[in-house]
Structure formats: structure tokens, C-alpha cells
Amino acid sequence: MKSSLNVFHTDHSLAGHHENQLTRGLLIVLRYSPLAHATWWRLVDQNACVESLPAARFRTQQARLISQLREESRADIPPIRGISVLLTPDPRQSEVAVKATDRSQILDGIIQYGDELVVAIENKIVPGGGLRQATSINTGGVEVDFDKHVRTVAWQELLEALADLSVRGLVSGCEQQLIDDFLEFAEHYFPQVGPYSTLRRAERSRARLERRLDSVLALALGVEEMTRQELGSRHLPALPKGQQRSVEMAFLKLDRAGKRVLLILYPGDTLSQARVLYQRADAVRGLLNLPGWTVRTNFHWGHLTSGLCWSHGDINPATYIDYWIARIAKVKMLPRSKWDEHWAALENLHIVAPEDRPEFDRRFTSKPKILKAGMRPGLVCEYVWTFDEAMRLDDEGHFVTAVRDTVSAFLHQLKEV
Secondary structure, eight states, X not given: OXXXXXXXXXXXXXXXXXXXXXXXXXXXXXXXXXXXXXXXXXXXOTXXXXXXXXXXXXXXXXXXXXXXXXXXXXXXXXXXXXXXXXXXXXXXXXOOBOEEEOOOOOEEEEEEEXXXXXXXXXXXXXXXXOSHHHHEEEOTTOOEEEOSBOEEEEHHHHHHHHHHHHHTTSSXXXXXXXXXXXXXXXXXXXXXXXXXXXXXXXXXXXXXXXXHHHHHHHHHHTOOSOSTTOTTXXXXXXXXXXXXXXXXXXXXXXXXTSSEEEEEEOTTOSXXXXXXXXXXXXXHHHGGGSTTEEEEEEEEEEETTEEEEEOOOOOOHHHHHHHHHHHGGGOOOEEGGGHHHHHHHHHHXXXXXXXXXXXXXXXXXXXXXXXXXXXXXXXXXXEEEEHHHHHHHHHTTOHHHHHHHHHHHHHHHTTOO
């Protein structure tokens, strides 16, 4: 028989963001991961011992609470115990008793443990949903002894607990991959219920904080795909045909101490980008006065598409910018015969630091197949929020807008909007 909880039988009739897809995904995880199943039970009932129950039977989107496996014809079978569970972003205690009714229903999820216990699951993905579906359940004529009140479980807490199973190495192999895939699915289609839906909810885990910052950057830029699968990095939206960018990517990161959130852009990161950047003299000079932004030099040497050797002298950023405005039109790839001459000139100007020459030699001079080196006179531009400030903005629903506006102001200054 075809089952919607067989992972190979996908449900293409519903959009990925439909709440039934989230219920289905969770039941698949509970079905295939015993530790995830036990973790879920701990949130439903701390005193439950799932290993003492009969084998579970999982169903979704069913009208019938009790499966036909129960032998209703036997008079000696006592009432089956029932629990109603509400999954929601805003868990709250309810004093409304669970009762059997004759209403029409489609139950989001059902887990039945033989003749001992049946769990009815109601899934809500937006705050403030009513409790009627969780408190009024049609038992189909079967005698069910419901626990008095609905058990409420926060989606954020559940997803956080599942993420901990993976992050802490408590699951491995296919079981870990299944959980990770579900978390990725939930984050993509249901960010409002995730443990990283705000920085405050993610605060206890750096990994979840990084996921939240990645989501913020994606929403701010309107760009879903990560660059090189690196959390917190996105390509900037493309400009109209014929226009060129001097900066290609934006990064939103937590500093090492976890005290600051950093928005970082790298104008002039390649020679072609640097040519665009420094030909707009007033625009690039204006970066130095852009409110809230810190501008530093980011000179490095590159070969083909890769940057290979960074060297940061102590030249003043304004002097550095003026130097490259005056010379960018003549900058070309340098043959080996010119490397020493140009390094010495850049060192005298304090653009490169003498202590970095051994790294240049390791990366370039010692590689006979590298015949040319490219100068990349870039900048690193950084905007900082304290973590507390970013968390407050995120609590208020304004952090995505703050990041969007800050990036927009930067690109307006460069005339790249």
C-alpha cells in the first residue's frame, strides 16, 4: 500500500511551504530516527518512556483516529489512552479539556502505539491559532481516554532539540542526514517556526546564530543561493545589462567573541572590479565618510581567479584610494621580471608590509609555472552592530530592513543600484 510517509512517495500536490508538508516531514523523521522520536516524546511528556510502548504506527492527514489494527470486536480491550499535541510557534497552556466529538476532521498527524496509546497531532505554523482542532477530536466510535489537557510543544524548541542531536554527534550516517535534511527543509520553507527565526531564539548556539544571520542576509538581498555554500554570504543582485559592479558579494557574520554582528563588503576584490571602483573617483572617496562604515585597505596578489597573498601595510586608506585612482588605468598583470621592482615600490609606499614577502615568495616565486601575478588593490568595508542591538532589531522585526538599508546606502554611494 502506498504511504505518504514512505520517503520515496513524495506529495507534489502541495506547495513546499504548506503546513501539511512540515507535518509529513516531521513524522518521517520520527519514523526513521529512534533518537529523534525519543527526543520528541521528551518535549511532549518528560515522564514518558517510549521504549516501553508498542511499536509506533505513523499516519498523516487522516480522518480516522484509530487504525483498523485495533480489534474492536473484543470486549475485554480497555479504552485506549489518548494524548492531543499542539505544535505551534507560540505554545501556551490551555485549561480547555480534550473531549471526543462527532465533528468532521482531518488530523494532521497520528501516532498509534498498538492498543495502549494514540497521539493526535495538530500543527500550527503561525502564532495565535485556535485550539478547537486540538481539543475536540472525533474518535470514530472508539473509546479513548484522553489526558485532560492539550500538550503544547514549541516548534522552535523541537527543531532546536533535533539540531542538537546532529551538532553534538548523537546521531550519524543516514539518521543524521535525514535530520539535517529536515532542518534544512524547515528553515527554507518555514523560517517563522525555526529556532533561528530570531537571533534571540538562536542565542545559545553559534551554529544557529550563523544560520539566522544567513537567513537575514538572504532576505535583505532577495538572493536565496549561498556563495560557495558558505553561511552568511550572498552575491549581490545583478545590475542591468552593460553595467558593472565593483563589489560582488556581501557577508553577514558574527565576530569571534560573539559580541558584534559584522556586515562586510570587499570592493575592488579583483583587478577588473578595481578598475570599475577607482574610475569612479568621487564615489570611492565618499566611502570614507559613509555613516557607520569603516574602510580599510585590502591589497592582495592574485593568479587567474584566486587571491593568493594578502599584505596590509600601514598606509592611510585615503592616501591608498587616491594612489589607485591615479594609477588604476595602467595596472596590468606583472611578469616575473617585474615582481621585485613592484614589490619594492609598494613597500616604500606602505601598501605592502615587508614581513609578508616570504609569503609572496612561497605563493608565487617558488612556483615556476606561475608566470604572471596580478595586483588587486581592494578595500574591506565593514559596518557593525553590537550583538545586543542586532538582537533587539530582530526581536522588533526590523533587522532584515536594517541590513537591506545599510547595503543599499553603500551601493548608492558606489552608484551600483
